[in-house]
Amino acid sequence: MKRSSMSGLEQMSLLAAGKVPPPSIALMPGESYGTVDLSVKLVRPIPTGVRLRGEGKLMNLSRSVAISQGRIVDDSGKLYAHATCTCMILRPS
């Protein structure tokens, strides 16, 4: 069956992958992060065959928590989905 749009899970995966810049760019050697929360809003179906762009921004970085936002847009800037992600910074003890 030929599909005309992406599933919610596919869109979420795209957003999760696109939660760029990941907190890792702000991490020191030896540090890592774990995703605590990922909130996704799918505002219109994504048709197949459309070129999309994933955009991400690190909104805030505290000692223990990184908050980033991501969005999926097409070439004209039309918004398809956006997400907010909260990650815990994990430091070696």
Ligand SMILES: CC(C)(COP(=O)(O)OP(=O)(O)OC[C@H]1O[C@@H](n2cnc3c(N)ncnc32)[C@H](O)[C@@H]1OP(=O)(O)O)[C@@H](O)C(=O)NCCC(=O)NCCSC(=O)Cc1ccccc1
């Ligand atoms: C339907 C709603 C949740 C709410 O919209 P509303 O508050 O009623 O606002 P409004 O009417 O202003 O429309 C806003 C934009 O949405 C578009 N559109 C609206 N209805 C339909 C439709 N029946 N079919 C296609 N497109 C529709 C509409 O053209 C407009 O886009 P445009 O400005 O012309 O480019 C919308 O945000 C949406 O489809 N999100 C993505 C959901 C998704 O992909 N989930 C992934 C899992 S798949 C799933 O869940 C199954 C499912 C898929 C689609 C629908 C139902 C079930």
